[in-house]
Structures are given as structure tokens and as C-alpha cells.
Amino acid sequence: MRPAALALVRSAVTNEWTARLLREFLVSQILRRVVGTLGLPAAEREARGSLAASQLIGLVMARYVLRVEPLASASPESIVAAVGPTVQRYLTGDVDLPKP
Numbered sequence: 001m002r003p004a005a006l007a008l009v010r011s012a013v014t015n016e017w018t019a020r021l022l023r024e025f026l027v028s029q030i031l032r033r034v035v036g037t038l039g040l041p042a043a044e045r046e047a048r049g050s051l052a053a054s055q056l057i058g059l060v061m062a063r064y065v066l067r068v069e070p071l072a073s074a075s076p077e078s079i080v081a082a083v084g085p086t087v088q089r090y091l092t093g094d095v096d097l098p099k100p
Contacts, residue, residue: 006064013065026053038091047097051090059083 011018031049038045059079062068071079089095 009060010065026057035091043100044097047099048091048095050098051095052087055083055087055090 008022012022035045035049063071
């Protein structure tokens with residue numbers, strides 16, 4: 001991960017302004033674009049997007065911030081193979097969606 005992005009993630013844990021900045025970027029630039037292609041109702045898009053985000057944020061924290069092994073030294077390909085199906089299920093599969 002690039003040093004600036006890693007610093008942003010680390011800061012977001014303790015700083016609400018940074019957390020909001022990261023959240024808005026994640027939602028507006030990544031999640032909305034991805035779930036927007038799925039043709040789902042808005043509430044379902046938001047629920048599925050938040051589940052996918054939780055998986056990805058957890059992955060970033062464990063791999064790059066906490067450096068949990070063997071995740072920290074795993075190849076990108078092995079991480080995609082392990083985590084990808086879960087993210088895909090959150091986006092398109094059968095899942096009991098959280099309600100607001």
C-alpha cells in the first residue's frame with residue numbers, strides 16, 4: 001500500500017475528520033460505482049456495499065496496519081482467491097442483508 005494511503009487508514013481509526021474523508025471516498029468513488037452496476041434497489045445497494053466495505057477495510061487493517069501473518073506476507077493472488085468469493089457473495093449472492 002502506498003505510504004499516504006496507509007497513513008490515511010491509520011489516522012481514520014482515531015480521527016473522525018479523517019474517517020469521514022476515507023468513508024466518503026470509499027463510498028463515492030468505489031462502492032457506488034461497483035454496486036451501481038448491479039441494478040438493485042437503493043437500500044439493497046447500500047447494504048451490500050457496506051458489507052463489501054467491511055470486508056475490504058478489515059483486510060486492509062489486518063494486512064497493512066496490524067500486519068497479521070500470514071496475511072501480511074501473502075501474495076495478492078492468494079488474497080484475491082481467499083477473499084474474493086466473500087466479497088462477490090456480499091455483492092451478488094444470497095445474504096441476509098442488514099436493515100437500517
